[in-house]
Amino acid sequence: MWCFSLILLLVTAGAASAQGWEENFDGPALDPRWTWRVPVEGPTFSLTDRPGWLRVRIPQKENGFNHWDDPAPVDEAPQLRTRVPEGDWELVARVQLQEFDPGSNFHVGLMVGTSDAQLLTWGLFYGPGLPGGQQAPEAWLEVTGKSGYMKVGGDARDLILRLTKVGRTYLVGLRRGEGDWVDGGTYTLLQPPQFLGVIGKTFLNGPGITFDVDYVRLIPRAQRELPPLETTVRIDGRAERLALSPFRSSYTLECLGRGAGGGPWAEMLANRKFAGPAGETGVAEAWSPVGADAGVTFAPDNRVFYAPVQSQRITRAQAGEACGVAQGGLVLREGVGLTGRVVARREGEIGPVSITLLAGDEVLGERQIRLPDARWQTEEVTFPRPGRDVTGATLRITFEGAGSLWIGAVSLMPADSEGGWRKDVIEAVRNIGPAMLRWPGSRVAAGYRWEDGIGPRSQRPARWD
Structure with missing residues (x-):
């Protein structure tokens, strides 16, 4: 019998913790931390249509105000941005749909970007014009070029969204009212984030939409030093071999479509x-x-x-x-x-x-x-x-x-x-x-x-x- 030990060292990065803040959209103008980015004229925002809320209107436009990279890069979606703080953090916001049509196609919610061309978006998605369609909005996690990476069903007209950064991994979740948090999945971005905030994008040729944001809250996450983890592995070459299942292997053929x-x-x-x-x-x-x-x-x-x-x-x-x-x-x-x-x-x-x-x-x-x-x-x-x-x-x-x-x-x-x-x-x-x-x-x-x-x-x- 052979025995050996593995010492696994799990150490977090030593970056400084993020500084927390909360934006309630109560003032007559946006806080200086924000940048309202509108690559193509059309989308607007208001702080007075519904006091205490940020209201974003995206009008109808052929092919929408999208952010995607297939078949060619498109960067037209309006974004409310601020710089990414150092360290790990948690971004929380309440997003509420106000106006949309059964033929509208959109994705609105929280986002983090490693560049203008690469975004991770978590929020309210509705795509009746896509193959397969939808009967009602759902919560989707998407990365530019990867449609519907993670999905959470159920009513998605008024959600509290959460986007959490832990190292290079991003965890998403949602809550409806005072209910429990629901996990929406994870994704790992290899490049460091540059900005975060709120995005509203539309696509195909459906009618325009209006959505409101009640608040956006950034919560710093304390970083932990993990102790070394010791693992012992024992291998006994004299033990009787187990019978191999006939189902241990088979043929795999991905013959999609044609x-x-x-x-x-x-x-x-x-x-x-x-x-x-x-x-x-x-x-x-x-x-x-x-x-x-x-x-x-x-x-x-x-x-x-x-x-x-x-x-x-x-x-x-x-x-x-x-x-x-x-x-x-x-x-x-x-x-x-x-x-x-x-x-x-x-x-x-x-x-x-x-x-x-x-x-x-x-x-x-x-x-x-x-x-x-x-x-x-x-x-x-x-x-x-x-x-x-x-x-x-x-x-x-x-x-x-x-x-x-x-x-x-x-x-x-x-x-x-x-x-x-x-x-x-x-x-x-x-x-x-x-x-x-x-x-x-x-x-x-x-x-x-x-x-x-x-x-x-x-x-x-x-x-x-």
């Missing part, structure tokens, strides 16, 4: 629930407009939708040539038919809705459905087996009448799929015989909510790939 040869799921359409921002054409990503002539408008609709929180709307004033949306790049296999569904609703006399499968100008199959009224209707469709392999097929959904068509969700799968799973993937996994399967795995688990997998498949929140 990765790993197309992914395990048989869905052929991308962005089938029309999530995310639209381009200049007014059509959601992965789709293209059909018949985009004068009198026809395309727009995402986050007020009338089937799957949270957006649908695709096509409106035309007068009857005419076919208009609608299409998605190309589909691969068809010889002898394998297709099954699908379309969830849609209408206003006006739009006439029949055509669902057409094309290979170039050749019509491989077409089905027509009639929407009886303004309620959401789910229509199943099938297409015959093609007599050859087809690369670059297109699915088109169009109408010729006058009025509006909302498309909430579309699905298209090979007829030989099994419960939505690709037949070839099922056979491959069966041949491998893995000891275990897991879902979700790796980083997916951090942002996956099991509640999102409940209910009709086409009505579940979208997940951006």
